[in-house]
Amino acid sequence: MSVTAVRGGSGVEGIGSLLRRPPGWLLGVAVLALWIAAWAGLRGNDTLALPGLGRTGLHDWFTGLKGDLIDSRESNVLMQVTGVLADLLASIGGWLQELVAQPAFPRPVPQVGWLGVIAVAAWLSHAIAGWRITLLVVASFLSFGLLGLWEDSLDTLIVTFFAVGIALAIGLPLAVWMATSKTVTTLLTPVLDVLQTVPAFIYLLPLTLFFGIGLPAAVAATFLYALAPVVRIAAHGIRSVAASTLEATDSLGQTGRQRLLQVQLPMAKKTIIVGINQTVMAALSMATIAAFVDGPGLGQPVLRALSAQQVGTAFVAGFCIVIMAVMLDRTTTAASVRAETVARAGGRDVRRHRIVLAVSGAAALVLVYLSRTYLWAAEFPDTDLGSSVAAAVQSGADWVTSTFDVVTSGVKNQVTALLLNPLQDLLANSPWWLAAVAIAAFALVLGGVRGCLTAGVCLAGIYLTDLWNDSMVTLTMVLVATLLVMVLAVVLGVWMARRPSVDTVLRPVLDAGQTMPPFVYLIPALLLFGPTRFTAIVAAVIYAAPVAIKLVADGIKGVSPTTVEAATAAGSTPWQVITRVQLPMARGGLVLAANQGLLFVLSMTVIGGLVGAGALGYDSVLGFSQGEFFGKGIAAGAAIVFLGIMLDRVTRRAAERTGAGVH
Amino acid sequence: MKRPIKRTPALAAAAVGALLVLSACGGGDIEQSGSDSGAGGDDSQAAECGDVNMAVNPWVGYQASAYVVGELAASEFGCTVEYRDLKEEVSWAGFSSGDVDVVIEDWGHPDLEKQYFAKSGDGSAEDFGPNGNQGVIGWYVPPWLAKEHPDITDWENLNQYAEDFATSESGGQGQFLGSDPSYVQFDEAIVKNLDLNFKVVFSGSEAASIAAFKKAEENKEWLIGYFYEPQWFMSEVPLVKVDLPPYDPGCQEPASAADCDYPVTELKKIVSTEWADSGSPAVEVVKNFEWTNEDQNAVAAMISSDGMAPEDAAMQWIEDNPDKVEGWMPS
Numbered sequence: 006m007s008v009t010a011v012r013g014g015s016g017v018e019g020i021g022s023l024l025r026r027p028p029g030w031l032l033g034v035a036v037l038a039l040w041i042a043a044w045a046g047l048r049g050n051d052t053l054a055l056p057g058l059g060r061t062g063l064h065d066w067f068t069g070l071k072g073d074l075i076d077s078r079e080s081n082v083l084m085q086v087t088g089v090l091a092d093l094l095a096s097i098g099g100w101l102q103e104l105v106a107q108p109a110f111p112r113p114v115p116q117v118g119w120l121g122v123i124a125v126a127a128w129l130s131h132a133i134a135g136w137r138i139t140l141l142v143v144a145s146f147l148s149f150g151l152l153g154l155w156e157d158s159l160d161t162l163i164v165t166f167f168a169v170g171i172a173l174a175i176g177l178p179l180a181v182w183m184a185t186s187k188t189v190t191t192l193l194t195p196v197l198d199v200l201q202t203v204p205a206f207i208y209l210l211p212l213t214l215f216f217g218i219g220l221p222a223a224v225a226a227t228f229l230y231a232l233a234p235v236v237r238i239a240a241h242g243i244r245s246v247a248a249s250t251l252e253a254t255d256s257l258g259q260t261g262r263q264r265l266l267q268v269q270l271p272m273a274k275k276t277i278i279v280g281i282n283q284t285v286m287a288a289l290s291m292a293t294i295a296a297f298v299d300g301p302g303l304g305q306p307v308l309r310a311l312s313a314q315q316v317g318t319a320f321v322a323g324f325c326i327v328i329m330a331v332m333l334d335r336t337t338t339a340a341s342v343r344a345e346t347v348a349r350a351g352g353r354d355v356r357r358h359r360i361v362l363a364v365s366g367a368a369a370l371v372l373v374y375l376s377r378t379y380l381w382a383a384e385f386p387d388t389d390l391g392s393s394v395a396a397a398v399q400s401g402a403d404w405v406t407s408t409f410d411v412v413t414s415g416v417k418n419q420v421t422a423l424l425l426n427p428l429q430d431l432l433a434n435s436p437w438w439l440a441a442v443a444i445a446a447f448a449l450v451l452g453g454v455r456g457c458l459t460a461g462v463c464l465a466g467i468y469l470t471d472l473w474n475d476s477m478v479t480l481t482m483v484l485v486a487t488l489l490v491m492v493l494a495v496v497l498g499v500w501m502a503r504r505p506s507v508d509t510v511l512r513p514v515l516d517a518g519q520t521m522p523p524f525v526y527l528i529p530a531l532l533l534f535g536p537t538r539f540t541a542i543v544a545a546v547i548y549a550a551p552v553a554i555k556l557v558a559d560g561i562k563g564v565s566p567t568t569v570e571a572a573t574a575a576g577s578t579p580w581q582v583i584t585r586v587q588l589p590m591a592r593g594g595l596v597l598a599a600n601q602g603l604l605f606v607l608s609m610t611v612i613g614g615l616v617g618a619g620a621l622g623y624d625s626v627l628g629f630s631q632g633e634f635f636g637k638g639i640a641a642g643a644a645i646v647f648l649g650i651m652l653d654r655v656t657r658r659a660a661e662r663t664g665a666g667v668h
Numbered sequence: 669m670k671r672p673i674k675r676t677p678a679l680a681a682a683a684v685g686a687l688l689v690l691s692a693c694g695g696g697d698i699e700q701s702g703s704d705s706g707a708g709g710d711d712s713q714a715a716e717c718g719d720v721n722m723a724v725n726p727w728v729g730y731q732a733s734a735y736v737v738g739e740l741a742a743s744e745f746g747c748t749v750e751y752r753d754l755k756e757e758v759s760w761a762g763f764s765s766g767d768v769d770v771v772i773e774d775w776g777h778p779d780l781e782k783q784y785f786a787k788s789g790d791g792s793a794e795d796f797g798p799n800g801n802q803g804v805i806g807w808y809v810p811p812w813l814a815k816e817h818p819d820i821t822d823w824e825n826l827n828q829y830a831e832d833f834a835t836s837e838s839g840g841q842g843q844f845l846g847s848d849p850s851y852v853q854f855d856e857a858i859v860k861n862l863d864l865n866f867k868v869v870f871s872g873s874e875a876a877s878i879a880a881f882k883k884a885e886e887n888k889e890w891l892i893g894y895f896y897e898p899q900w901f902m903s904e905v906p907l908v909k910v911d912l913p914p915y916d917p918g919c920q921e922p923a924s925a926a927d928c929d930y931p932v933t934e935l936k937k938i939v940s941t942e943w944a945d946s947g948s949p950a951v952e953v954v955k956n957f958e959w960t961n962e963d964q965n966a967v968a969a970m971i972s973s974d975g976m977a978p979e980d981a982a983m984q985w986i987e988d989n990p991d992k993v994e995g996w997m998p999s
Contacts, residue, residue: 056856057846057870075764075783076790213758218767299752308753311875312726313900313972314882392975410887421836531879536845536871537837615873617837617880623870627849632757632779634849 032450040443044435051436054474057623060637061471067636074214084215091221098167098220102301106159118376118383119150122159124369132362134339145332153391154303154325161302161329164220164295165288168227172284176232180239180280181265190240195650197233202604202649204611205230205294206629207642213298223300227291234283242276243269278341285333286520292326293522297629307524316528317399321391323525330520331513406532413533421539425485433477437468440477448651452658459658463651470640470647478620480648482538482613483606486545490602493550495595498557499583508558515551523548523612536617544612549605553598560594561587593660600656607649621645717747720943720950721769723759724751727874728900732967733772733799735982737957740993741950743983756850760784760938763793769943770954773935775803776852786941794944796937800958801898803933805851807844807910808895810885814908823862823912830865832890838867845893846870847877853894854926858912861927866892881905898961900968952998959992 055061078084103109104116117125123146130142149158183189205226212229216222246269254268270277296304303322310319376382432440441464448460467476501508523544534540564587572586588595614622621641628638722738724731738749752759752768760780762768784793809820819825826842833842844866846855856868871877877893878901884891885905895907912929913919919928937954944951963985970981986993 057868058853058856072783075761078764078790210758210761213761214765217765218752218754218758218762296753297755298758299754305753308726309731312731313728314875314878315972315975318975407886410883418836426836528875528879531876532883535835535883536869536876536880537835539836613872616876617869617871619837619870619872623849623872626872630755630757630848630850631852632760632777632783 029450033447036443036446036450040435040439041431043439044431047436047439048430048434051438052434052474053437053471054433055472057619058627058634060634063469063471064634064636064640067639068633069636071211071214071632071635074211078214087215088217091216091225094167094216094221094224095219098163098224101163101167102160102220106156106163106301114380114383116377117373119146119155119385120382121369121373121376122146124372124376128362128365128369130336131365133343134336135343138336138339141335142332145328148328149325150385151388151390152321152325152394153388154306154322155385157301157303157306157322158325158329161289161292161304161326164223164227164300164302165285165292165329165333168224168231168288168291169281169285171224171228172231172235172288173281176235176284177239177277180236180277181243181270183236183240184243184269185265193236197237198650198653199646200229201233202607202646203642204608204625204645205291206297206611206625207638209294209298210629210635210638218299220301222298223291223295223302226295226298226300227288230291231284231288234287235277235280238280238283239273239277242273242280245276246272274344275341278337278344282334282337282341285337286330289326289330289333289520290522293524304522307522311524311528314528315395315399316402316525317395317397319525319528320398320402321395323521324394326522327517327520331516334516402529406529410533414535417534417537417539420485420542421537424488425481425538425542428485429478429481432481433474437473441468448655452655453662456655456658459654460651463647466647467644470644472621472624472637472640472644475620475624475641476644476648478538479610479618479622479645482542482545482618482620483603483610483648483652486542486549486606486609487599487602489542489546490550490553490606491595491599493546494553494557494598494602495588497550497554498598499561499587501554501558502561502587503583511554515554518547519551523609527612527616531616538613538618540616541609541613541618541622544616545606545609548609549602552605553602556594556598556601557591560591560597563594564590596656596660600653600660603652603656604649607645607652610645621648717741717745717948717950718946719769720747720749720948721762721767722749722751723762723768723771724753725756725759725771725773726753728968728972729801729898729964730773731971731978732964732981733801733957733959734770735978736959736967736985737770737772737954739979739982740986740996741953743986744953744997745949747948747950756780760793763938763940764790766940766942769940771938772954772957773799773801774938775935776933792941793938794941796939796944796955798934798936798958801935801961801964803935804897804909805930805933806895807855807892807912808881808907809892809910810881810889811906811908812885812888813890821908821910823864823910826892826910827863827865829890833866833892835869837869842866842892844868845877845880845891847894848872848874850874851894851896854920854923854930855894857924857926858928861925862913881907898964898968900965900972903965903969904973949998953996956996956998958996963989963992 074081074084102115105122106115108114109116123143126146127139127143131139146158149155179193183193208229209222209226212225213222216225250268250272251264254264259267292300292302293304293307296302296308303326306322307319310316310322372382435443444464445457445460449457452460467473470476497511501511526547527540527544530540530543534543568590569582569586572582577585610618610620610622611625612622614620614624614626621644624634624641625638625645627634628636628641720738720741722734724734734751738747738751741747742749752762754762754768756771756774756777757780759768759771760777760783763784781789781793781795783789785791786794807823814821817829820829830842833844834840835843837843842865844855844859844864846853846868847870849870849872858864859866859868871880871893877895880891880893881895881901882905883889892910901907913927915929915931917931920926920931937957939951939954967981967985970976970984971978974981976984
C-alpha cells in the first residue's frame, strides 16, 4: 500500500453509506431550517465568546497543576522514574548518534561514515525487501548527502526508529491483549483516541518536565503519537482471523498460546505489517514538531528557515523527510509482500539467497571498515546541490506568490464570504444551547440514537472546557475544509481510477503532499492568502486531500469491471457510468474518505493557529508558548479531542446504520 | 516453509555483531586527524570551561546574540557549546531541569521569574543584567502607508481609517494584526480602552506576521499590527511606528486596563544559578556581554538576508569587531 495513514481507527473497519434513505436528508433539511429560524431571533446571545487572551478559572486551575508539578520535581516519584528513563534514552541515543550521525569525540566524524551506513542499509533492504527496494534505499541515502543534510537525516532516522521500536515493543503485546479481551478494548479505545487526536503542542511542555529536552523528549513525543496505529491495526488484524479457522484448529486441541502464536499472529501478519507501516509514517510526521523541544534532526533546519522566511531552505529539509517517508513506506510494504511470496514459494532458492546475502554482507562490512578508516568514505563530500535547489525553489515560490496573489486574494474573499462566514455565523453566533441541540439533532439524523448520545457527551465536554465559541469556529473551518477535500477527492479520485497513467503521475505528488511538513508551505500560503482562516483551510486541504483522493480512487477501482462493462454496453455515457454506477457503488470508499478527511483536517487545527486561524489552534499554541495560558492550551486540547471523537463516531454510526460495507 | 524468513534476522544479528567488533578496533588516519581538527583552544582550557547549554529562541536576532557569545566561548576557551532550539517557556523550564544554562535575550517574563528566581520560586535561574539591546514593541504600519497617509502614525486618527483596514477576518471592523502568542500583548485591551473600531486578529506566529507585512508593502495593502525592534525584517521593510498615548508606569496595570504604548524594554540575560557558580570562564563572557541593536541587526541580516550559517555569521562579526569583543573577556 502507499502512504495512507489511517487515524481514528475507522480506516480498517467496515463503513457503509450515509445516503440511502430519503427521509434522512429530508429530516436534515428540516433541522437546518428550524435552526436558522431560531438563530435569526437569538443571534449573538449566549455565544460564550472569550477574547483571544481571555482565560477562565478552569484554565487557571490547569495552569496551577503545572506549577505544582514543577515544584514537586524533587519528590515526585513518577518524575524521578521518567528522569532515569530520559537519561537512559539520552545515552543510548547519543551512542547511536555517534555511531552514524554525529562526530564521535575525539574523531571528527561518526564511528561509521556515509559509505558504511549506505552499505549496511542496502544490505538490510536487500535482505528483507529485494533488490528494487535496495536501489530506492541507496538513492534516498545518497540524496540526503547530496542535499547537504546527511547528519540531520540520520538524526531523524535514529529518533524515528527509536520511537517506533518502543512503540512496537509496547504496542504489539497491547494489540494481542486488545484482540483477545473485550474489556481491554473498551478501556484502551478512548486512550488511543486521545493519543491520536490531541495535538502534540498540548503535551510537549508537560513532556519536557518529565523527559527534559532534546532527544529523550523527541523520542517520547514521537512514541506517544506513533503508538496508536500499530495497536489498532494489529488488533484488528488478529481479531479478523476467521472464526471458522479458529474453530477448526481449536478442535485439534490446541492451547490458547498455540492458537495465538501459530494461527492468529501468522494469519494476521500482513495487517500487522500495515500497522507497523502506519506507525513509522506517524513517527516521521512528528519530525518537525519534535524540533520545538530541541529534538535532533530535519525539523531543526525547517524551523530555522521558517523564522528567516527562507522557503527554499525549508523545502530542501522537508523534501528529505518526504524521501525518507517514501523510502520507509515502500520498504515496509515490499517486506510484507515478500514475506508472503517467499513463504508461498517454499524452500526453492533458499540456498542461493543465503549465499548472496553472505557475500554481499561481507562486502558491506568491508565498506564499513573503509568508512571508519578514510575520511573520504566517512564524511559526505560537500556539494552545492542543496543550496542550488533551495535557490531554485525560492525563486519559483517568489514568482508564484508575486504573480498570483491578486487572484488568490479574490478566491480567499469569495470562499470566506460565501461559505466560511455564513456557516461560522450560524454555528458560533447561535446561543450555545441552540447550536448544541442542533448538532445533536444532526447526529441523531445521521448516526441514530447512539450517534446522538456520543455527540451529546462530546458537546457537554466541549461546554465544560469553557471554549465553546472557539470550538464552533474551529468546527466551521473543519467542515469547510472537509467539503473542499471531498470535492477534490471525487474529481481526482474518479480521474485516477479511470486512467492508470493519471494514477502513476499523481500518486507521488499525493505522497509528497501528505508527508511534506506543513511548516514548509506555510510561508508561500501566507504570502498568497495572508494570515486568515482560509490559509489554515488551504494547509489542511493540502494535508488531508491525498488520503481522501486515494481512498476514493481505491473505492472506485473496487467496483466490479463487469458491472461497468455492462453499463457501457447498455449505452451509458461516461458521465452516466460515473454518476449512476461507479460513485454509488463506491459509497463505502466515499464515506471512509470523508471520515478520514475530517480527522486529518482536524489534526491540522494547531498549524492553522500558526497562520491566523485563531480559535482552538491559537489557544493550543498560546498554551505552549506562555506559562500563564498553559491551562487554556490544555482545555483547547481537550476540546479538539471531543470534536474529533464526535466527528469520527457520528460518521461511523451513519455508515453502519445504512449497512454498506467497504470490503 | 518459513526458513528463509527466519534466516534474515539471524544474518542481520551476525552482521550487527561484526559491525560492533569492527567499531571496537579503531580506524587509522581518522583518529589522528581528529585531534588536529577538534575545537580550537588548548586542552587545559577545554577542561576548565566545560559545557555551555545555550538556549536559542526562535527568532533570528536571538540567534545572532546566542551564536556570537557561544562561538566566542568555544573559540577562546574551548567550551563545548550546545545550541538548543527552544521557545522561551521551555527554555526556562530547562534551567530547573539542568538542560539550559543561558538565555541570552529575555524580553521580560514576570510569571517565569516568579517560578524560577530565588525570591519566590525554586531559585534555579538568576538575572545576569542587560545585554544592551533595547526592545521597542508597538503598533506598526508598512512604510508605503505612512508615506501616503502621514497622519496615520497618530493613534487618534486610526478610527477614520478603520474601514480601510477591514479584512475577511475582521467582521467589518478594522483589523489589527496581533502577533505570535509567545509575546506579551495588550492590544485587545488597548483597542477597547481607546475606543478604537478595530478587531484584534492573531497572526499566530512571527513568521505569519512578517509574511503579512511583507505582502502588505509589496501590494500596498492596508495593515496595522504588533511588531518590534530589533528585528532583521526592519532592514528589509522599515515599518513605521504608530504613536499610542505614551507609556507611564502603571498604565498597563491591570492588563485589562492598558490604554497606552508599550514601554521600551531592556533586554536581559538570564542564566542557570548552578552554571553561574561553576567558575567557567564563559560565565564572565555572558556576564560582560553587551551590544547595540545595530550590532545585532548586522549579524541577523547576515543570517537571514545573506543566508549564512549562524556560526559563520557570528565568527565573521567577532573578527570584524575585536575591540567590542575584547571588552567582554574575563578580567
